[in-house]
Amino acid sequence: MGGITRRTLLSAAAVMMPAASAAQTPAPPGAYLYIIWPNDGERIKGSFWCRFGLRNMGVTRAGDTTSGVGHHHLLVDVETPLDPNEPIPSDKNHLHFGGGQTEVRLDLPPGDHTLQLVLGDAEHKLFKPPVLSKKIRITVFR
């Protein structure tokens, strides 16, 4: 808590404006996010289906403010930590599933990659505490 407050103040000072973000959405106890497939360390030929698992919470579409539900985001090769006060970025490494999707076909270039799921609230922000899967490592080859 203390760490987050301090970071908020620092980032607010850096952009010369107050942190206007609404309070974070609380995660229900026991929420557990995991990648069903691939397994950690999997070696995969070509493109593949990545499947998302969630326990003790529900999957919904982005924008739904019902308590205890969220939507998936898949981080591919992301090393930068996420800012709890900002929406999860949307780019080639941060894939969004705001329609409530629970799987995606990935076509990654050959080589080593990391995959990690993150659950977002109605506004694409992290829950508190964050609901994250284990970050797995896979190898893709042709």
Place this chain on the structure above:
Amino acid sequence: MSTSAISSPLGSYLRPLAAILCVDIEDRDGPLASEGEARDERVENHRREILIPAIAAHDGRLVNTFGQAISAIFDNPLAAVRCAVAIRQGVIRRNALFPRQPGMQCRIGVSLVQLFGNRDDVAGNGLNAAARLQSLSEPGTIYISAGVYQLVKDQLGYPFRSLGAEKLDDTGEPVPIYSIVFKPPSVARPSRTGWIAYATAAGVGLAVGGAAGWYRLDATSLIQGDKPPALVITAPQDPERVATAIEPAVAPDSYAPTDATPPTPPPRPLETTASAAVAPPESPADPPATRPGQMSLAAAVAPIPTRALRPYEPFRECLQCPEMVDLPGGTLAMGSNDDPTEKPIVRVTVPGFALGRLPVTVRQWRQCVAAKACSYEPTGDDDMPVHNLSWNDAQQYVAWLSSLTRSKYRLPTEAEWEYAARGGTSTKYWWGNQIVAGMADCKGCGDASDSRQPLKAGSFAANPFGLQDMAGGVTQWMADCWHKNYRGAPTDGSVWDEPNCRERVLRGGSWKQDPSYSRASSRDRYDAGVRYPTHGLRVARSAGD
């Protein structure tokens, strides 16, 4: 300066490809049209808003000033000439935006220059030659030396006119000089008859300087780069053909010289009514966007009367409507080899259309909400681009605009957007291949960006088509369904849709993304029904709609 300077005995210290540009801004209606502080302030505004950004955008460096003239040096002569064109267009556009102020005009000269050791230590002769060309030039024109002409003639995409030879420097040797040929910007084209009158007027304007006859680029001889200056004479008895020849669409570098077809003719005028003649200036409440003299007719939802359009000139169809820029059609190489989603590069010909000069702002969006036509309640300052939109939200807005006017407003297609974002260039960004501080609102594009919200709409310099914020800011929704690459993409600029499309295309990159997303060819996607904070829109309108 003649090209013989290239073989000068100065050897390795010589940088023969450097070019120098000299530009002066003056009152269009003569020195007595305005005076005092207001005039100085206007000149200064032109420097700050047009000259300095254009020079920076083309990698130029300021070197000197003669009175109020500005000189800048460029490593690349083509960049120097492109900069001159951008400055000229910027001044013309600014005149259109501030119709109540006395108009300004520029005179520009570009010549080659020798540089020694220190890259900013400019030899006097080159500086003098550019200044001399500038002072020789007719108001509103660009004069270039023979050396510059030889280096840019195949790549600029505009025709040139030979003006004979003039003494440009201390050597006293006359050097051939050329001017770039533009259409006269101030003549309306209400009809075919008007076209002929306009072409005749152009003939009068271009006859200055002593050289007789009409010139235009001969596309066939341009293909062979080693031919002598590619100028052919067109009979003045054929004014319509001449008028077309002197007004090429600004085409991408890679295609302009090899296109054997004549340049795209200017777009047909909109439906014209008897009242379409340009009215005398009165008191427009919003000068940048509204035609003078039409305010009294523009009731709350009444469309502003139609009139003849001029390419690249902003117009607005109703009080709530965004400002639009009329773009002539053209051809582009869509895509790049920088990302798998941008391949293969496809040659696309886009018909003329109009595109919003800016992204839709919060103020404009709120008018749609007030009319109960848009359901999303925006946040942020009025002048900020509206953001956190889904594609479905964007569709509500364009449907509302269409209901206010007799036009069909819509989202742009990917091809239209990229054509407009490139503005005739083929580099990664319209200003070049590198990100330049102060050109875009993105993460890593300069200090101005704020991580939490986009900057005010129109914060950065316009591209060659007069469009702002085509790089960074809010990512803009496209009409097209997402396709993972360009295999099978339409080549006529039309929308590429699919039944039951779930993901739609976004273009332009956002203020929260790194510079690579701000490239003109960068593509992104998102669920059509989901809102995300960096997504906004810019509206389009087909030519005939």
